[in-house]
Amino acid sequence: MTTYLIRNAQILGGAPQDLHLVDGAIAAIGTALDATADIEIDATGLIVLPGLVDLHTHLREPGREDAETVLTGTRAAAKGGFTAVHAMANTFPVADTAGVVEQVWRLGQESGYCDVQPVGAVTVGLEGKKLAELGAMHESAAGVRVFSDDGKCVDDAVMMRRALEYVKAFDGVVAQHAQEPRLTEGAQMNEGQVSGELGLGGWPAVAEEAIIARDVLLAAHVGSRLHICHVSTAGSVEIVRWAKAKGWDVTAEVTPHHLLLTDELVRSYDPVYKVNPPLRTAEDVQALRKALADGTIDAVATDHAPHPAEDKDCEWAVAAMGMVGLETALSVVQQTMVDTGLLNWEGVADRMSHRPARIGRLAGQGRPVSVGEPANLVLFDPAYRGAVNPDSFATRSRNTPYKGLDLPGRVHATFLRGTATVLAGELVEQGGLA
Amino acid sequence: MKRHLVSAADLTRDDALLVLDTAEELAQLSGRAVKKLPTLRGRTVVNLFFEDSTRTKTSFEVAEKRLSADVINFSAKGSSVSKGESLKDTALTLQAMGADAVVVRHHASGAPARLAQSDWLHGSVINAGDGTHEHPTQALLDAFTMRRHLNPGAGNDLAGRRVTIVGDILHSRVARSNVHLLTTLGAQVTFVAPPTLLPIGIENWPCEVSYDLESVLPKTDALMMLRVQRERMNAAFFPTEREYTRRYGVDGPRMSRLPEHAIVMHPGPMVRGMEITAEVADSPRCTVVEQVANGVSVRMAVLYLLLGGATLTDTPRTDSVESAK
Numbered sequence: 001m002t003t004y005l006i007r008n009a010q011i012l013g014g015a016p017q018d019l020h021l022v023d024g025a026i027a028a029i030g031t032a033l034d035a036t037a038d039i040e041i042d043a044t045g046l047i048v049l050p051g052l053v054d055l056h057t058h059l060r061e062p063g064r065e066d067a068e069t070v071l072t073g074t075r076a077a078a079k080g081g082f083t084a085v086h087a088m089a090n091t092f093p094v095a096d097t098a099g100v101v102e103q104v105w106r107l108g109q110e111s112g113y114c115d116v117q118p119v120g121a122v123t124v125g126l127e128g129k130k131l132a133e134l135g136a137m138h139e140s141a142a143g144v145r146v147f148s149d150d151g152k153c154v155d156d157a158v159m160m161r162r163a164l165e166y167v168k169a170f171d172g173v174v175a176q177h178a179q180e181p182r183l184t185e186g187a188q189m190n191e192g193q194v195s196g197e198l199g200l201g202g203w204p205a206v207a208e209e210a211i212i213a214r215d216v217l218l219a220a221h222v223g224s225r226l227h228i229c230h231v232s233t234a235g236s237v238e239i240v241r242w243a244k245a246k247g248w249d250v251t252a253e254v255t256p257h258h259l260l261l262t263d264e265l266v267r268s269y270d271p272v273y274k275v276n277p278p279l280r281t282a283e284d285v286q287a288l289r290k291a292l293a294d295g296t297i298d299a300v301a302t303d304h305a306p307h308p309a310e311d312k313d314c315e316w317a318v319a320a321m322g323m324v325g326l327e328t329a330l331s332v333v334q335q336t337m338v339d340t341g342l343l344n345w346e347g348v349a350d351r352m353s354h355r356p357a358r359i360g361r362l363a364g365q366g367r368p369v370s371v372g373e374p375a376n377l378v379l380f381d382p383a384y385r386g387a388v389n390p391d392s393f394a395t396r397s398r399n400t401p402y403k404g405l406d407l408p409g410r411v412h413a414t415f416l417r418g419t420a421t422v423l424a425g426e427l428v429e430q431g432g433l434a
Numbered sequence: 435m436k437r438h439l440v441s442a443a444d445l446t447r448d449d450a451l452l453v454l455d456t457a458e459e460l461a462q463l464s465g466r467a468v469k470k471l472p473t474l475r476g477r478t479v480v481n482l483f484f485e486d487s488t489r490t491k492t493s494f495e496v497a498e499k500r501l502s503a504d505v506i507n508f509s510a511k512g513s514s515v516s517k518g519e520s521l522k523d524t525a526l527t528l529q530a531m532g533a534d535a536v537v538v539r540h541h542a543s544g545a546p547a548r549l550a551q552s553d554w555l556h557g558s559v560i561n562a563g564d565g566t567h568e569h570p571t572q573a574l575l576d577a578f579t580m581r582r583h584l585n586p587g588a589g590n591d592l593a594g595r596r597v598t599i600v601g602d603i604l605h606s607r608v609a610r611s612n613v614h615l616l617t618t619l620g621a622q623v624t625f626v627a628p629p630t631l632l633p634i635g636i637e638n639w640p641c642e643v644s645y646d647l648e649s650v651l652p653k654t655d656a657l658m659m660l661r662v663q664r665e666r667m668n669a670a671f672f673p674t675e676r677e678y679t680r681r682y683g684v685d686g687p688r689m690s691r692l693p694e695h696a697i698v699m700h701p702g703p704m705v706r707g708m709e710i711t712a713e714v715a716d717s718p719r720c721t722v723v724e725q726v727a728n729g730v731s732v733r734m735a736v737l738y739l740l741l742g743g744a745t746l747t748d749t750p751r752t753d754s755v756e757s758a759k
Contacts, residue, residue, distance in 0.1 A: 195633070317544075
């Protein structure tokens with residue numbers, strides 16, 4: 001196995017040190033290490049973070065390989081500094097059986113770019129009618145612990161209660177896509193000043209907050225672990241803050257785009273800004289940043305949602321919802337959280353690696369950067385400035401809202417258990433199915 | 435003025451007055467035996483209608499023909515659009531056929547804006563109504579009608595005139611375009627509707643809001659009634675049609691509470707017995723039929739100004755009819 005000696009890297013933004021990677025682990029850390037390696041990297045000015053962990057990724061395989069495959073999605077993940085992603089269940093067929101989650105898990109193993117942890121559907125076909133075989137998915141090779149009907153809300157209160165209770169048997173967690181369906185019929189964007197002017201159907205904040213309020217109470221009642229996907233409103237933050245203050249086992253994630261973009265962008269009617277939950281107001285953005293900074297929101301999760309060009313190259317009403325995000329996540333977090341002074345690099349490591357790994361119960365991911373730990377690492381250049389160029393993306397899709405935008409920072413290298421998946425900003429071909 | 439007419443908000447006061455004044459001059463034509471001008475001879479105008487519309491489409495078609503344009507009607511029904519063709523491919527097709535202007539009616543808010551911003555089409559895009567967003571030529575014909583009754587004369591605006599718009603504001607593209615244009619022209623707009631049929635954030639719009647029609651009537655110079663679509667009935671916006679009519683409809687006694695000079699308007703189609711009684715609809719104060727006639731003049735003016743080679747802001751008004759002759 002190739003050994004690496006990384007010179008003068010700033011671990012979590014600290015003083016420059018050397019790291020020696022041998023046999024998939026961090027063999028030594030120190031200044032002016034007396035060691036040799038197959039490849040030596042001058043990491044002057046680069047930050048070392050633990051490999052990023054995404055709780056919320058749409059890899060689209062099986063079923064929508066025109067938008068993304070496990071291979072292309074994990075290549076994008078590696079380029080974004082991720083060493084593990086949770087693959088959402090809304091594929092075709094839906095990942096609601098042991099067979100489908102094992103298929104996705106195996107494709108991840110074969111890709112070699114990034115660990116793929118499949119998420120299982122809560123209900124059969126995401127239809128909210130009947131619990132999927134949660135235990136079977138857990139016992140499969142995929143070892144599923146996170147369950148979500150993401151894309152759809154488990155809106156039936158009894159179904160949600162049962163799911164929360166049932167997964168306790170194997171330390172599972174239900175990740176809720178909080179969207180009251182009746183309040184969001186025909187919803188096209190955040191309901192507010194802009195939707196009123198544009199004549200687009202409104203997606204009110206209360207439709208998210210009402211479900212979160214109900215679910216934290218349900219989780220408390222049955223003593224279960226609850227995770228809230230893509231929190232997008234200031235009101236949701238308040239409810240999560242209240243639930244945590246009560247000592248309930250509730251965690252939450254926020255997407256990079258909800259930390260940066262607002263519904264004012266919808267005035268262009270450009271569907272690249274169409275996403276679910278929708279872009280909210282500047283006040284919501286500020287509340288989300290603050291909540292991520294103080295830990296009320298535990299994690300940044302990309303909700304990477306690739307779509308083929310034709311699903312965005314159309315009128316707003318018929319466009320698909322979602323944005324790609326794996327390859328821009330860390331840059332957006334630098335811009336919104338680090339460069340604003342809200343979070344230091346230690347905090348970034350916590351919100352993008354340690355905590356998401358803990359929520360997903362991923363062994364070997366989200367570990368400290370210290371000797372003896374698995375070498376899941378990112379080298380990140382925070383001084384880089386450049387316009388986002390979708391043509392350089394590894395994802396199969398191009399639906400990014402950041403095209404042409406100057407974002408700070410760039411992933412220089414990513415290591416998955418000591419194997420470089422990215423070096424000098426370029427993917428390192430892993431053989432596999434590539 | 436811009437190359438397109440997508441939103442009434444795109445029109446400056448000068449733009450709007452130029453359209454109204456040009457329309458006034460073009461309206462003289464309708465009294466002549468030969469109603470045609472050669473202005474748009476050899477220019478191709480496509481009426482691209484994704485939504486059924488008899489009156490708007492006919493109005494545009496008459497306007498285009500009076501300006502001698504080559505008119506192509508492209509309706510979604512029975513065309514490749516109904517077989518799943520995208521807006522983009524439809525637009526590319528029209529572009530390849532050499533459309534100089536596309537008049538578009540679409541059920542999706544923002545579809546004309548998409549066409550105008552894309553590089554799919556190079557011609558002018560004229561919004562003939564998009565979803566629940568805007569219908570700028572309707573607002574222009576409404577302003578034209580109001581000016582004739584309330585402040586006639588070229589160059590005049592609607593300063594200080596009080597316009598009350600009643601009905602389903604939430605879903606109304608007419609209300610949205612009108613609030614932009616009428617405000618630009620100096621009028622004071624009041625929306626009257628049950629709270630369920632007003633958009634969130636309305637308090638920040640440049641207009642007054644009232645839930646009580648009776649109290650607003652004596653302070654109204656133009657009363658515009660909007661249709662309430664029957665499908666709203668099943669969505670709990672209001673309890674029954676009868677209750678809606680009692681609270682928000684206009685009948686003879688309510689009309690009599692308006693100042694004597696006030697007019698009653700309706701963009702059509704009217705639902706007689708719902709928002710307006712036959713007595714009001716057929717009264718001489720009701721301008722519904724006049725609005726239709728004015729619609730042709732206003733749309734001629736818009737086409738003329740967008741396509742006649744003149745831009746609205748830098749063309750002296752006297753030019754308009756000179757070059758049209």
